[in-house]
Amino acid sequence: MKFSEIVNIDDLERLCEDFTSMTGMVTAIIDLDGNILFATGWQDICTRFHRANPITAARCRESDTELSGKVKKNEGVTVYKCKNGLIDVAVPIKVRGIHVANFFTGQFFLDPPDQDYFIQQAEDFGFDKDAYLKALSKVPVLSQEAVDSAMAFFSHLARLFGEMGLARKELEDANMDARLESTRFEESEKRFRLLVNTIPDLIWLKNADGVYLTCNHVFERFFGAKEADIVGKTDYDFIDRELADFFREHDCKAMAAGKPSSNEEWITFADDGHRALLYTTKMPMHATDGTLIGVLGIGRDITERKKAEEQVSRFSRVVEQSLNEIYMFDAETLKFVDVNLGARNNLGYSLEELKQLTAIDIKPRMTREEFIRTVAPLLDGRKENIVFTTEHQRKDGSCYPVEVHLQIVPGHPPLFVAIILDITQRKEDEKKRLELEKELRQKYKMEAVGVLAGGMAHNFNNNLAIILGNLELAQMKSNDPSTVKKHLDLCKTALFRSRDLVKQILIYSRQEENEKKPIKAQDVVVETLGLLRSTIPTTVVQDYRITPTAQNAQILANASQLQEVLINLCTNAVHAMGGKGTLGISLNTLWLDRVDIPLQYQSLSGEYLQIRVEDTGSGILPENLEKIFDPFFTTKSTDEGTGMGLATVRSIVEQHEGFIDVQSVPSQGTVFVLYFPLLKEEQVESVGKENPLLTGSERILFVDDEEMLAEMGENMLSELGYRVTATTSSLAALEMVREAPHAFNLVITDQTMPGLTGIELARQLIKIRADLPIILCTGYSSIIATEDAKLCGISEVCMKPLSMIELSQIVRKCFNM
Amino acid sequence: MARVLVVDDELQLREVLKEVLEDSGHKVILAEDGNKGLKLFTEQPFDLVITDLIMPDKEGLEFITEILKNRPETKIIAISGGGMVGPADYLKTAEMLGARMSLEKPFSTHDLIAGVERLLSS
Numbered sequence: 024m025k026f027s028e029i030v031n032i033d034d035l036e037r038l039c040e041d042f043t044s045m046t047g048m049v050t051a052i053i054d055l056d057g058n059i060l061f062a063t064g065w066q067d068i069c070t071r072f073h074r075a076n077p078i079t080a081a082r083c084r085e086s087d088t089e090l091s092g093k094v095k096k097n098e099g100v101t102v103y104k105c106k107n108g109l110i111d112v113a114v115p116i117k118v119r120g121i122h123v124a125n126f127f128t129g130q131f132f133l134d135p136p137d138q139d140y141f142i143q144q145a146e147d148f149g150f151d152k153d154a155y156l157k158a159l160s161k162v163p164v165l166s167q168e169a170v171d172s173a174m175a176f177f178s179h180l181a182r183l184f185g186e187m188g189l190a191r192k193e194l195e196d197a198n199m200d201a202r203l204e205s206t207r208f209e210e211s212e213k214r215f216r217l218l219v220n221t222i223p224d225l226i227w228l229k230n231a232d233g234v235y236l237t238c239n240h241v242f243e244r245f246f247g248a249k250e251a252d253i254v255g256k257t258d259y260d261f262i263d264r265e266l267a268d269f270f271r272e273h274d275c276k277a278m279a280a281g282k283p284s285s286n287e288e289w290i291t292f293a294d295d296g297h298r299a300l301l302y303t304t305k306m307p308m309h310a311t312d313g314t315l316i317g318v319l320g321i322g323r324d325i326t327e328r329k330k331a332e333e334q335v336s337r338f339s340r341v342v343e344q345s346l347n348e349i350y351m352f353d354a355e356t357l358k359f360v361d362v363n364l365g366a367r368n369n370l371g372y373s374l375e376e377l378k379q380l381t382a383i384d385i386k387p388r389m390t391r392e393e394f395i396r397t398v399a400p401l402l403d404g405r406k407e408n409i410v411f412t413t414e415h416q417r418k419d420g421s422c423y424p425v426e427v428h429l430q431i432v433p434g435h436p437p438l439f440v441a442i443i444l445d446i447t448q449r450k451e452d453e454k455k456r457l458e459l460e461k462e463l464r465q466k467y468k469m470e471a472v473g474v475l476a477g478g479m480a481h482n483f484n485n486n487l488a489i490i491l492g493n494l495e496l497a498q499m500k501s502n503d504p505s506t507v508k509k510h511l512d513l514c515k516t517a518l519f520r521s522r523d524l525v526k527q528i529l530i531y532s533r534q535e536e537n538e539k540k541p542i543k544a545q546d547v548v549v550e551t552l553g554l555l556r557s558t559i560p561t562t563v564v565q566d567y568r569i570t571p572t573a574q575n576a577q578i579l580a581n582a583s584q585l586q587e588v589l590i591n592l593c594t595n596a597v598h599a600m601g602g603k604g605t606l607g608i609s610l611n612t613l614w615l616d617r618v619d620i621p622l623q624y625q626s627l628s629g630e631y632l633q634i635r636v637e638d639t640g641s642g643i644l645p646e647n648l649e650k651i652f653d654p655f656f657t658t659k660s661t662d663e664g665t666g667m668g669l670a671t672v673r674s675i676v677e678q679h680e681g682f683i684d685v686q687s688v689p690s691q692g693t694v695f696v697l698y699f700p701l702l703k704e705e706q707v708e709s710v711g712k713e714n715p716l717l718t719g720s721e722r723i724l725f726v727d728d729e730e731m732l733a734e735m736g737e738n739m740l741s742e743l744g745y746r747v748t749a750t751t752s753s754l755a756a757l758e759m760v761r762e763a764p765h766a767f768n769l770v771i772t773d774q775t776m777p778g779l780t781g782i783e784l785a786r787q788l789i790k791i792r793a794d795l796p797i798i799l800c801t802g803y804s805s806i807i808a809t810e811d812a813k814l815c816g817i818s819e820v821c822m823k824p825l826s827m828i829e830l831s832q833i834v835r836k837c838f839n840m
Numbered sequence: 841m842a843r844v845l846v847v848d849d850e851l852q853l854r855e856v857l858k859e860v861l862e863d864s865g866h867k868v869i870l871a872e873d874g875n876k877g878l879k880l881f882t883e884q885p886f887d888l889v890i891t892d893l894i895m896p897d898k899e900g901l902e903f904i905t906e907i908l909k910n911r912p913e914t915k916i917i918a919i920s921g922g923g924m925v926g927p928a929d930y931l932k933t934a935e936m937l938g939a940r941m942s943l944e945k946p947f948s949t950h951d952l953i954a955g956v957e958r959l960l961s962s
Contacts (some may be wrong), residue, residue, distance in 0.1 A: 221954065481894055485850050485923025487946035492856030495949045499863070513852055 026054050026116065026124040029188035030181075036061040038180070047163050048173060052116070052181070057091070066109075066130040067158040073107045077150045078559055082106035094125050100174045105129070108140060112170055112651040114178045118185035126177050127676065132164045158410040225301065225322035231278065231315055233257045233271055242322075247293030261293070274318045277305040287325070299324045348425075348443035350382065353436050354402070357381040357391070360438060369445060371418035382439070387416045396441070401431045412446065414453040424450050482524055482554070489517040522824060539679070539687065541577045541702050544585070544632050545610060551589045552608065559597045559606070566607040573610035576632045578699040584675045591668045592636040592695050599640030599693060607637035612701060620698075624682040630701040631681070635694055637680065642689035651685065716828055718744040721768035725749040726756045727800070728776040736771065739827050745834070753779035757787050764792040767780060773823075774801040782815050789816035800825065842887035842960050843867045847877035847903065848919070849895040853945075857890065860949045861956065874898025874906075881907055886914070888959060890952075893920040893930045901933060908938045915959045917952075921945035 039050040043064030051062035073079040086105040093101045094113045101113050111129030115122050135452070141159050145152040219226055220240045227238035235253045238246075246253055246261045258267035277284040283306040291298050301322040308319045342349055348366035352359045359377045367374060370385065383391050400406040408430040414422045426444040431437055491515075497510035552567060559565075589608075596606050611633045620626050645649060652673045672695075676683045681699040723745045725736040730751050737749035748767070750756050753776045760767065768786060774781035781799045788795055796818045812820045818837050821829065842865050846857050851872070858868045862948060869884065871877035873899045877891065893900030902916060907914050918934035919942070931942040941955050 482919045484945040485853060487921075488921060489850065489852045489856060490948075491946040491951055492853065492860065496856065496859055496863075513856075517852060562899075 026052070026118075026185065027058075027060055029118065029123075029192050030184045031188065032071050033061050035181070035184055036063065039063045039177075042125050042213075047171065048120040048128050048165070049130045050177070052124055053087075053091070053127060054124045055122070057087075060124070064161050068155070068162055069107075069109070069130050072148075072150050072155055072158060076150070079107050079144075079148055086111065090127075091125060095122070100171065100178075102170075103129075108136070108144070112174055114174050116178065116185060118182060119188055123185060124181070126174075126181050128170070128173065128177070131162055133167060133170070135164055136162070223324070225303075225320070226579045229257075229274065229320070230317035233274060236317060244292050244294040245290060266290075273303070273305055274320075277318055278307045278315065281307055288322075290322075298326075300326045302330055307796065310518045348441075348445070350441040350443065351438050352382045352441070354439050355436050356429055357383055357394070366443065367415065368413075369423070370415065376418075382441070386413050387422060388414045398429065398632040399433075401429065401439075415443065415445075423447050479524060479554075483521055486517040486521040486524070490514045490521075494515070518824070519826065522822075539579045539581050542580050542585070544576055544578050544580070544584050544634070544699070545574055547580075547585050548589060548634065551586050551593070554586075555590065555593050559593070559602075563597055563600060564605045565716060566605050568607070568609040570609075570611045572612040573632060575802075576610070576612050577702040578632050578679070579702055580679055580699065582677070588672050588675050588697065589636070590632075591672050595668060596636060596638035596640060596693070599642070600638050601640070604639035604692075605637075607635065609635045609637075611635070615698065621682060621684065623743060624677075625699065626680060626698070631698045632701050634697040634699075636697075637692060637694045639692045642691055642693055643685070643687040644689060648685065648687060652683075682799040716743070717785050719835060719838065720744050720746065721838060722746045723748070723765065723834070724756055724759065724767040724770045726753055726770065726776070726781075727751065728753070728773060732773070736830075739830055740771075740834070742827070743831050743834070753777075753781075753784045757784060760788055760791055760795070767795070769796045769798065769834065771798045771800065771834075774799055782812065782817070785812075785815050785817050798833060798837060841865050841867055842956075843869070843885060844888045844890060844956070845869050845871065845877060845880060845886045846890045847871045847874060847895070847900070848890075848892040849873055850892070851885050853892075856949075857952070860952065862877070864953050874900065874903035877903055878906055882910070888915045888917070888956060890917045890919060890956075893918055893934060901930065901937060904934055905941055912938070915940050915962075917955060917959065918942040919945060919947070946958075 024827055035052070039061065040063045042048065043050060047064065049064045049066065049432055051065075052060040054060055069083070074083050083105070086103070086107070090105075090111055090113050091103065092101045093103065096117050097115075099114065101112050103113070105111050109130050110133055111127065113125050113127050113129075116124045116126055136159060138156070138159075141156065142152065144150070145155045148504055168340055203683040222239065223241060225239070225242040225245055227242045228236040230236055234255060238250050238253055243250055243253070248261065253261075258270050262270075283304050285302065285304045288301050288303055289298060290301055302325045303320060303322040306319045306321075308316045343363050345363055346368070347363075348369060349363040350359060350366055351361040358379075358381050361373075362370075362374060362377045367377065370377070383389060383394055386394070389397075397411055398409065399408055408428060410426060410428050412424065412426050415425045416422050424446045426446050426449075428442040430440050430448070432440055484721070493510040495515045497507045497514075497596040500510075548567075552565060555565075593606060593608070600606070601748070613631060613633055615626075615628055615631050617628045620628070652669050673683055676697055676785055679699055681697060684696040684698070685693065686696070687693040723740055725733060725740065725747055727733040727736060727749075728751050733749040735746045735753050740747040745771070748759070750759070753772065756770070756772070757779065760770070770784075772781040772784055776784075779787065781801070785797045785799065788797060793816070795816075797816060798819045798821060799817045799821050800821055819833050821833050825833075844861055846854055846861070847870075848850070848854050848857070848869055849872055854870045854872070858870060861868045869880055869886070871880055873895045876892070878898065891900050891903055900920070904916055904918065907916065914933075916939040918931055918939040920930050920934075921944070922946065931944060937944050940959055943952060943955065
């Protein structure tokens, strides 16, 4: 409690001023914080001298503090001689026993002052002595009694003021509280009305007889009337009887039950005529003393929500009934949560059965880890949906290929939603298409084989001429063994060349195999040019160039496919030149950035091998340039070509992750430029390494119906250290193994033999001893594909004639398997 | 002894022909294509020319034409393994161009020597 807050200080000051002018006594009231609330009649000696000089002013403050301290302890009047020689007096002011301020008087003397002391003081502090002494003379000298009675008077007076003030303040506070209370109530009422009117629901209150007590704005719209007009009336005043009865019935039901009652009802708003479906709750309302006030109603417009719900439910019905397969499963446990009819029908499971399974359980070709890896981009948010193919397994164990469209729907738990397409038909169509394509390409290849046959014949006849010539020379000089050996060696070389030639044409005409190996591109190019040289008219000049970097360049390729590409482009070039001109083939390596690669190719930047096939022919018309790679596009007559050549070329080049570019100037020539990614150093295999002669001591049975070949096989294998039994009869060979199944570690057999063929023999031998290694020698590899042979128990298939080195290696390979 | 020019791009066949002809007592000069053969032919006298037809650079038919243009009386034997290549039968063409004889590879050395002797004595 602050003295200044409960007392009118101005009134008290005026009173004190009057008192000062009557008695000459100084007054002051100082609150407990040291604030001088007012002061009257202060002596010049204090104001002009003592409180003006820094040293004496400091004494004044010390004296004030000391006096205040004493007052706190004393109940009554405290008399104190100030440090500048005057008397001060203080008395505490208490209101209802609480010390709130101090009343001061002073600046007087109780005895006449010691003039010398003050003269000394004037000198010490440099005061104007006359003026100082004049001020001193104005200080009154009062009796103790006068002081005491004055103090008692003021002390009472101050207390009286305080108590009056306090009483007044209490009265004011009480009034203030009452006003605040009333304002708060009004505001609360306003807020409540605002709240009720802001709520988009209809709100109303009726008494037990159905008479409206209040309602909100939305409700006003229902009746098309203001609240003031509604209050005091019933439903029967606004709506038709039937609906009013319905409302009344529900009101009574809620009151009877003593708890909320809800129902849905269609109503028509009177203000604009729109209809709405309401979800209405009616609650009996009681006063604080428990007496029933009536029924409080809340009606919520659920028209839109109901519509949306119906849409959702129609949509889920459609999803459920759809014959497309739709699955929902927990993203953490992968357990099915919901699976639609289409999926259940195809799988043959019921929903209950499926809910016991996970998405992995019906994917026989996928482990949980693989699945998690596949869906990782969905889980970490990199992708919004993913598509992959796998298989689904039905309840009856059968499988069907599927394309899975998967997305994740966040929630607790997050769900995977999968739409599954049964792609059985698509797979079959694809397979048919591939077969058709393969057939066509094979047909095209056979056409090319026809073209090559001429060249083959030339090369082959050359070799035969060499062989024949050397044999005749050997016969003539049979008395000189070293000459005979020389001629036989030459025969052998020519013979191997012929064999390789046959092998090459067989490889070329064989059905496609996609195996790619690191190869030296130069070897394939040179080999192909050799083959072509005999085919193309001699009026076409071959101009072959290679840069030093391309000489050892290796690419990952299928040599026979690469050869097919080159033969295609070269024969096209010769055709375009009408059999006369220059066919340029050049090899180069270069670095390509992504910008150097045509947009339609996905090839990456890096080092490439460039093969240019150039001609000086008729060129390609600009309007045909875009179409030349289309299958069946040809400018040749129907008996000359299928139009598959360049389509095949491009398809092969793309299978090798390369690309093809073509530039052509009509009547000047055309350049096809092929690019293949070069193998990096670490991928390069040493091509053409030494083939060592491998030896052994195992027992081998050698079967060939040609006596000479049987003998030769025996001799070669014996040279290598093996213990060999040779026979010209496959039936005899079978008997030998039947009698002693473990007498031989390996059987090498010819394919074409009377009695049993090689394959038939192999089948019988495997029946006797399943682990017996068998090598089949054949003159025509495409009759027996290696894979088919392996199914008959044959370990290796090799082409005749075999050299000693090849024989030694293939035998060791069998033993090491 | 006659001087024989043998032109063939197959090294080993050249060697066989050289030996066979030398064994029959002839002097044999070898060339690997038409250009080199033509050069030798203009520099030295030959009694007989044996030439392959399908060769790089200057092929046989052109070579025969040029030789006969210079010395129409030259005795030429055309040899080829090509037989029917495309629409043209090279050996027949060679004979039409003026080769006295043609041999299809592979041929027996007896046939060759017999032909050579027959031509040289005619």
